[in-house]
Amino acid sequence: MLAIMKLFSCDECGQQLYFESTSCTRCGCRLGYDAERRDLRVLSERPGHAPELVEERDGKQRVLRACLNAVEHDACNWLVPQPSDSAYCASCALSQTIPDLSLEANVVAWKRLESAKRRLLFTLQALGLPVVPKSVAPETGLAFRFLRGTLEAPVTTGHEDGLITLDVAEADPAYREQQRQKLGEKYRTTLGHLRHEIGHYYFDRLIADGRRTAAFRELFGDERADYGAALERHYKQGPPADWEQTHISAYATMHPWEDWAETFAHYLHMVDTLETAQSYGLAVRTPDASSGTVRASRVDVDEFASLMEGFHAVTLALNGLNRSMGHPDAYPFAVCPRASDKLEFVHRTIRDHEQQRRPTG
Numbered sequence: 001m002l003a004i005m006k007l008f009s010c011d012e013c014g015q016q017l018y019f020e021s022t023s024c025t026r027c028g029c030r031l032g033y034d035a036e037r038r039d040l041r042v043l044s045e046r047p048g049h050a051p052e053l054v055e056e057r058d059g060k061q062r063v064l065r066a067c068l069n070a071v072e073h074d075a076c077n078w079l080v081p082q083p084s085d086s087a088y089c090a091s092c093a094l095s096q097t098i099p100d101l102s103l104e105a106n107v108v109a110w111k112r113l114e115s116a117k118r119r120l121l122f123t124l125q126a127l128g129l130p131v132v133p134k135s136v137a138p139e140t141g142l143a144f145r146f147l148r149g150t151l152e153a154p155v156t157t158g159h160e161d162g163l164i165t166l167d168v169a170e171a172d173p174a175y176r177e178q179q180r181q182k183l184g185e186k187y188r189t190t191l192g193h194l195r196h197e198i199g200h201y202y203f204d205r206l207i208a209d210g211r212r213t214a215a216f217r218e219l220f221g222d223e224r225a226d227y228g229a230a231l232e233r234h235y236k237q238g239p240p241a242d243w244e245q246t247h248i249s250a251y252a253t254m255h256p257w258e259d260w261a262e263t264f265a266h267y268l269h270m271v272d273t274l275e276t277a278q279s280y281g282l283a284v285r286t287p288d289a290s291s292g293t294v295r296a297s298r299v300d301v302d303e304f305a306s307l308m309e310g311f312h313a314v315t316l317a318l319n320g321l322n323r324s325m326g327h328p329d330a331y332p333f334a335v336c337p338r339a340s341d342k343l344e345f346v347h348r349t350i351r352d353h354e355q356q357r358r359p360t361g
């Protein structure tokens with residue numbers, strides 16, 4: 001069962017906050033994200049000490065300290081439960097390599113990537129998907145590399161054996177928009193990159209063990225197809241003309257692995273967007289043809305049909321709001337029935353996994 005996100009607000013003054021907030025815009029108090037409670041907490045500050053939260057719970061003292069990246073670089077808002085072997089939070093500890101922070105442009109870019117990573121992890125946590133650091137489980141764990149490419153040594157964004165590499169240049173909006181246009185993409189964000197690459201990671205965790213292979217191939221195709229040849233064909237010929245009848249994006253047509261990763265990323269977009277919409281109290285209104293009225297319904301994010309219907313309604317509203325502000329559509333996709341079937345496969349795979357993990361009784 002998915003935890004419904006509550007609206008973040010300041011415990012001190014009630015001001016509404018964002019998941020990304022580091023301090024309250026009204027009362028100025030320092031904030032930190034408590035992953036166990038999935039909430040932003042007010043921290044106390046003492047000179048010479050990292051901001052921290054000390055509370056009594058069930059007769060025990062609980063201490064949470066600001067991540068070292070928050071203290072040193074203002075690059076994080078997550079808390080580290082004490083005692084801890086690491087001065088870094090669960091998100092920052094996953095960053096195996098970061099760019100050279102003596103260059104200001106790298107600092108700006110790195111902060112954006114870490115912020116996108118925290119949001120990614122927030123949704124994975126809501127879905128009960130395991131996040132084990134590579135430092136703990138070298139074979140099956142997860143780690144990130146944020147690298148600045150050079151002309152001689154360009155960086156390719158991708159995933160390999162649990163190691164996700166992202167080109168730091170992608171954090172620059174001008175560069176990203178240029179790439180988006182060059183590649184004819186409808187959507188390109190750092191968060192989207194991370195959600196796509198983590199899709200490859202979870203393919204290895206949730207599909208490649210064989211139990212779902214047959215069902216996977218029926219929907220996505222045979223992933224044993226030569227990847228190099230598929231890549232070459234895609235960049236030479238482009239996607240099939242009718243790709244919108246079968247896939248969630250043009251890139252998804254390249255190879256079944258990419259189709260899975262694109263679909264997985266889309267599923268995370270859906271869950272996060274709906275969770276956020278519900279936290280703001282956005283009700284989904286659907287016209288009721290029989291009575292000629294409009295009914296408001298609550299989305300059940302555990303039921304795929306309800307999730308899909310709710311998401312469709314929310315994205316229409318979202319695009320409407322964007323148009324009111326003169327922006328392009330926030331959600332520039334159309335989900336064809338076949339892509340919807342693939343999303344449902346992702347939904348069931350994640351739900352089944354969560355149920356297996358949950359202790360019975």
Ligand SMILES: [Zn+2]
Binds near residue numbers: 012
């Ligand atoms: Zn406040």
Ligand SMILES: [Zn+2]
Binds near residue numbers: 070
């Ligand atoms: Zn951190």
